[in-house]
Amino acid sequence: MGFIYNILKNSRSDKDGNFFLELERILGFKPKKNAIYKKAFTHRSMNIKDKKGNPINYERLEFVGDAMLGSVIASYLYSKVPHGDEGYLTKMRSKVVSRQHLNELGKDLQLIDLVQSRIPTTNFGNNIHGNLFEALVGAIYLDKGYKSCEKFIYKKVINPHVDIEKLEGKVISYKSLLIEWCQKEKKTFEYEIYEDTGNDALKHFSVKLKIDEKVISKGRATSKKKAEEKASKRAFFAFQREMTKSS
Incomplete structure (x- = not known):
């Protein structure tokens, strides 16, 4: 029994090691609170709960990530487009954080390769990519704080993808x-x-x-x-x- 336990333990350690190596490559820094990142890639189908009976999955982190993306993008647009009124800025922010764009970001980073799920990843809808991206942003904020989260959003979203002129002509609906x-x-x-x-x-x-x-x-x-x-x-x-x- 001890031999089998050690094999399982080592196997799980190897998986975790690969997970965090890949995660560090995506993040560009070493995480401090490892558990929050594991949570960010745990699908509800795993049906895992903490000691208090609360579910462990990425859905609540999506909420945090969505808020952080909105905050950082809003601040960027406010300073970048001083002539833009509230309606203009709201439309532009919506274009940056559209579901389609977040799905593309999640795909580019291949986040689905890190997800833990009892459902085959081929059965997921397209929105899984954007959901994981939001959860990852939420995890970064809870692990490293606002400045590190802002830096990640600039690196992965704003600098490579936000072009004001192109956004003005982009139709999201x-x-x-x-x-x-x-x-x-x-x-x-x-x-x-x-x-x-x-x-x-x-x-x-x-x-x-x-x-x-x-x-x-x-x-x-x-x-x-x-x-x-x-x-x-x-x-x-x-x-x-x-x-x-x-x-």
Whole structure:
């Protein structure tokens, strides 16, 4: 029994050693509170609890990381764009911390390779990448404090990816943009879900987008939200010249 215990113990130590070597490569510094980083990469499917019965997984760290990203990005934009009003700064921050962008950051860092889960990583949705990135940022803040967290965000997010001019032209939601334009121009709009007769393995949703009671575009995807966004993107390009003139 002692021999088997030592094998298991050594095996677990090797895994932890590899985990922290890879983590140090990503962070650029040696962590102090190792447990918080293990937590940042523990999926709820592991069903682990602490001595008080509280769940150990990355979900609460996501909350902290989201707040830290918002704070650092807001401070950067405030100083970088002195002419920007509250609405402008809010939109720009949303573009930097959009789910799509956070997912890309998480993928670039290959954070999913570090996650502990009882579910195969191939079964996760795309948002797992952004969730892990937020959890990692939250762990850095709780381990090293605001300044170190800010430095990491500048290194991984702001310096390589935040270009004010490009961000100004970036659309994060065609649906929001289209609705805003319709309301401004006093146009009626309606997203109408209709029967999808496709034979796909995954269920799909189809949407017709009507503007002033005329079908402008259609979209089809694995969720209503994605289908609406596809239809909105097609409508945006149909009305782009008019929308540019009115903006």
